[in-house]
Each structure stands twice: as C-alpha cells, then as structure tokens.
Amino acid sequence: MSSLLRxxxxxxxxxxxSTLVGRLLYDTKSVLADQLDAVERASVDRGMSTPDLSLLVDGLRSEREQGITIDVAYRYFATPKRSFVLADTPGHVQYTRNTVTGASTAQLGVLLVDARKGVVEQTRRHAAVLALLGVPRLxxxxxxxxxxDYDEAAFTVIAKEFSAHAASLGYGEGTVLAIPVSALQGDNVATKSDNTPWYSGPTLLEHLEEVPVAPDPHEAPFRLPVxxxxxxxxxxxxxxxxxxxxIAAGTVxxxxxIVVLPQGLKSTVESVDTADGQLDEAGTGKSITLVLADDLDITRGDVIAASANAPKVTDEFTAALCWLSSKSLEPGARVLVKQGTRTVQAMVEELNARFDEQTLSIVDAPEKLELNEIGNVSLRLSEEIPVDDYTVSPRTGAFIVIDPKDGDTLAAGLVGHRFSQLKGVTEPEGQ
Incomplete structure (x- = not known):
C-alpha cells in the first residue's frame, strides 16, 4: 500500500x-492550536454554539465573508496509516478549470452532494471531468x-443514481463508493455513526486509509526531463x-x-548522483544528476528515457485541452507548447470536437473553444519532441499551452486523449 494518497x-x-475538509483536518488533529482558537472565536462572533470547521479551509477573509471558496487549495494531513495531499476545488461552474488543476494528479476524487438535493448538474460535470483526467476511483x-433524519431510502436513491452516471463514464465495479455523512456533526467522517445503523461500509477516513492506490508511478517507464x-x-x-x-516517472x-530524445542517442547509466551522495536507485519525484558512460550532446529540454520503453518522438499529435483563458481558441492559432522542460512553437491545426460534460455528448468540429470548455485538438509543432500518451505516463503526457505574446497560460493538455475513452461516448468520425 502506498504511504501517500492524493x-x-x-x-x-x-x-x-469546506466543512467536510475542515472536519477531516480537525479529526486527524492536523490543526494548530492557534488556528482552532481563531476558528472558535470567529464562530462565537457569528452566534454559533459549535466551531464552524469550514473556517479552517476558507482562509481568505473575502472568501469567509462571502461564504465561498474560489480557488484550488492544497491541504496536508496524516494518520498513522497514510499521509494525504488534498486538492480542494471550487464548486462554481465557471471554475471548471480549477477542478481540472486540482484533479490532474489525484488518485481518488471525493464528490459531495447535499442529501436534500441529490445528484445535480455540477455533480455530473465534476464526475465527467474526473473521468476525463483518468482519476481511477470516486x-x-x-x-x-x-x-x-438519516433516511436510508433517500440515501439509496442518490447512491444508485450516481453509480449509474459513474458507470456511463467508465467506472467499473468496486471503483465507486457512496458514504452517508454529516460534516457538521461528524457522522461517518472519521468515526462510525450510531445514527446510520443501516450503513455497514467504512467511514470516509477509513476508506481513504485503505483504498488501493494504482497505478504506482514508480512502475511506469523511466523518464527524466533534463x-x-x-x-x-x-x-x-x-x-x-x-x-x-x-524524475517524472519510473526508476533508474x-x-x-537509456536513450536520449529527441536525438535517439543511446548510452548506459554510470551513476545516479545527488547532493547527499550516489544512489543505488532513484524513483519518481527524486531530483538527481545522471552520469552516463558516453560523452553525449545533451541539453536542457531533452528527455532521458528507458531504452526498452521510450516515448514517441513527433511533431504532431492530438490532445484533450481544457481551455483556461477568457480568449477563445480558434483553428490556426499560433501558441507555445511547454512539455516537461522543453518549450516549442506550435499551431492549432484543427478543433476536432468539444465535449459536453453535462450531457456526455460530442460537438463535432466546433468553431472555437471558450473558457472552461474541453476540446480535442490537433497540434503541429515547429520541431519534434518526445511525448507519451497521458494514460501511459501522466507527467510526460501532460503539457500546457502558452500565449506567445504575453506568456499567459491558455490551456492544460493531455496527449493522445480521446473522448471515446469514456464509456458510452462516441467519438466523431475521423478521430
């Protein structure tokens, strides 16, 4: 089992x-005493008899006053069994791009619904975005x-409706779990609730501690962007x-x-060096310096990869883009593509499709992509670069699109991602 869950x-x-995340932080004793004191004082000022745990999360005063969360925030907590990195994303429809950012490295997604409202439009939208990004469990x-009133029948209706929607997105048996909780009261968050004797499953925290984490990025082919x-x-x-x-993926x-790309030069690793000395092995996330047996012409932006399972080298590919800019994207646009440590000029040749994450339908050949929309595009680059499909190696299959005029980030991209990878969604002809 992994010691870390994202x-x-x-x-x-x-x-x-926000209350649920605050409850997790509170129940795992991941809150400093002065933070809790401040929350208790603020709660009293609001006339509340118990601490408003959402204040542990909504740290900005303007957010607290409006009662909303408007950006991705990363929270860190731990139990004796596992450590956690939690990306807390906003709920507003206009911040779909923030959900993409937060979920891009997630191994599990936690979707909240109000028991009085059930599965709503945003629930379906968020589930679709998580499925597109390949988040394996929900x-x-x-x-x-x-x-x-802890109504079992109402919970069952909501759970069945969501399970059916998740199944339409490709989530198989055992990958989706519904849990009845009260973040305010603490029911089934960290401790089992006596109010839901009809629920026999784990608490939320128990599930987070025990859920398998796969795939292990250390088992992916070795990749080192220089x-x-x-x-x-x-x-x-x-x-x-x-x-x-x-190291972006794998071990060395x-x-x-190894092979050096895009040149295709081959060599053997002589040593794996760090500031603390040489290593017998290094894995994903480790900062290292490789010494090779041969004197090769290697520069920043090149990728050192496992020779037996190297990425493809190409100057064109299709990708899913989540458009992040208020400027619309149209065919023929000239942009910069930053993948790993390499940045190259590129042109958007075609907008192949746009995915309607609400209806799970495809809009063929849209005229443009607008803010928060997700599309499949064809890109042509000014030079060849080594890339993986996102499903094979997320770190080296992901990239960003940059405006060459002002350096603004325009989009996040997933190489080779097709909407037909979602069960029940039909790709336009020619894709």
Missing amino acids: LATAGSVDDGK VLAVNKVDLI QYVIRPRTPEYPDYRGYAGQ RPGDE
Whole structure:
C-alpha cells in the first residue's frame, strides 16, 4: 500500500465541502492550536454554539465573508496509516478549470452532494471531468444526512443514481463508493455513526486509509526531463558531466540502458548522483544528476528515457485541452507548447470536437473553444519532441499551452486523449 494518497474534492456551492475538509483536518488533529482558537472565536462572533470547521479551509477573509471558496487549495494531513495531499476545488461552474488543476494528479476524487438535493448538474460535470483526467476511483459523500433524519431510502436513491452516471463514464465495479455523512456533526467522517445503523461500509477516513492506490508511478517507464547540464570544470572534477532533473516517472539504477530524445542517442547509466551522495536507485519525484558512460550532446529540454520503453518522438499529435483563458481558441492559432522542460512553437491545426460534460455528448468540429470548455485538438509543432500518451505516463503526457505574446497560460493538455475513452461516448468520425 502506498504511504501517500492524493485526492481531490469537488461539489456544488453550499454542499458543505469546506466543512467536510475542515472536519477531516480537525479529526486527524492536523490543526494548530492557534488556528482552532481563531476558528472558535470567529464562530462565537457569528452566534454559533459549535466551531464552524469550514473556517479552517476558507482562509481568505473575502472568501469567509462571502461564504465561498474560489480557488484550488492544497491541504496536508496524516494518520498513522497514510499521509494525504488534498486538492480542494471550487464548486462554481465557471471554475471548471480549477477542478481540472486540482484533479490532474489525484488518485481518488471525493464528490459531495447535499442529501436534500441529490445528484445535480455540477455533480455530473465534476464526475465527467474526473473521468476525463483518468482519476481511477470516486467517493460520493452524501452530506447533511442529519437534515433528512438519516433516511436510508433517500440515501439509496442518490447512491444508485450516481453509480449509474459513474458507470456511463467508465467506472467499473468496486471503483465507486457512496458514504452517508454529516460534516457538521461528524457522522461517518472519521468515526462510525450510531445514527446510520443501516450503513455497514467504512467511514470516509477509513476508506481513504485503505483504498488501493494504482497505478504506482514508480512502475511506469523511466523518464527524466533534463533541466540542467552540470560541468564543474574544477581540478577535483575536470571531466565531470552530469544531467540534472527531477524524475517524472519510473526508476533508474546504475547500469540501466537509456536513450536520449529527441536525438535517439543511446548510452548506459554510470551513476545516479545527488547532493547527499550516489544512489543505488532513484524513483519518481527524486531530483538527481545522471552520469552516463558516453560523452553525449545533451541539453536542457531533452528527455532521458528507458531504452526498452521510450516515448514517441513527433511533431504532431492530438490532445484533450481544457481551455483556461477568457480568449477563445480558434483553428490556426499560433501558441507555445511547454512539455516537461522543453518549450516549442506550435499551431492549432484543427478543433476536432468539444465535449459536453453535462450531457456526455460530442460537438463535432466546433468553431472555437471558450473558457472552461474541453476540446480535442490537433497540434503541429515547429520541431519534434518526445511525448507519451497521458494514460501511459501522466507527467510526460501532460503539457500546457502558452500565449506567445504575453506568456499567459491558455490551456492544460493531455496527449493522445480521446473522448471515446469514456464509456458510452462516441467519438466523431475521423478521430
């Protein structure tokens, strides 16, 4: 079992997401004493008899006053069994792009619904976005069950409706769990509730502690985007040449056969160096310097990869784009594509399709993409780069699109992603 779980929360406005996240932080004792004191004082000022745990999450004064969360915030907490990184995303429809950001590295998604309202438009939208990003597991937290008198029948109706929607997105048996909770009262969040004797499943925290985490990024093919070439040229290291970067996927060991892309140069790893000395093995996320057996011409932006399972090298590909800018995207647009440590010029050749995440329908050949819309596009680059399909290696299959005029980030992209990867969605002809 992994010692770290990355999860993302999403829900509609007023579903109680901030209270649920605050409850998790509170129940796992991940709150500093002065923070809790401040929350208790603010709650008393509001005339509340119990601490408003949502204040632990909505840290900005303007957000607290409006009662909304408007950006992605990352929360860290831990139990004796596992550590957690939680991306808390906003509920408003106009912030779909923030959901994409928060869910891009998630291994599990927690969707909240108000037990009085059930599955709503935003629930279906968020589930579709999580499915597009390949988040492998979902939890439906049916919140505020105390306000429906812990009604089992109402919970069952909501759970069945959501399970059917998740199944239409490709979530199979065992990948979706519905849990009746009250974030305000603490029912089934960290401790089992006596108010729901009809529910025999785990609490939310128990599920987060036990849920399998797959795939393990260490098992993916080795990828190292080169950030810097180190050549000290000192008397102590007159001939040292190392290639520094952070491992994007897989593991590397001395003796491994590698290929340098896009050139296609091959060599063998001589040593794996760090500031603390040499390693026998290094895995995903580790910052290292590789020394190779051969003196090769390698520069920033190149990718050192496992020779036996290298990424493709190409100057064109299709991708799913989540458009993040208020400027619309039209065919023929000239942009910059930043993938790993390499940035290249590119042109948007075609807008193949737009995905309507609410109706699970495809709009063929749209004229443009607007803010928060998700489309499938064809890109042509000014030079060849090494890329993986997002489903094979998310870190090296993801990229961003940049405005060459002002450097603004325009979109987040997933290489090779097709909408037909979602069960029940038909790709337009020719894709």
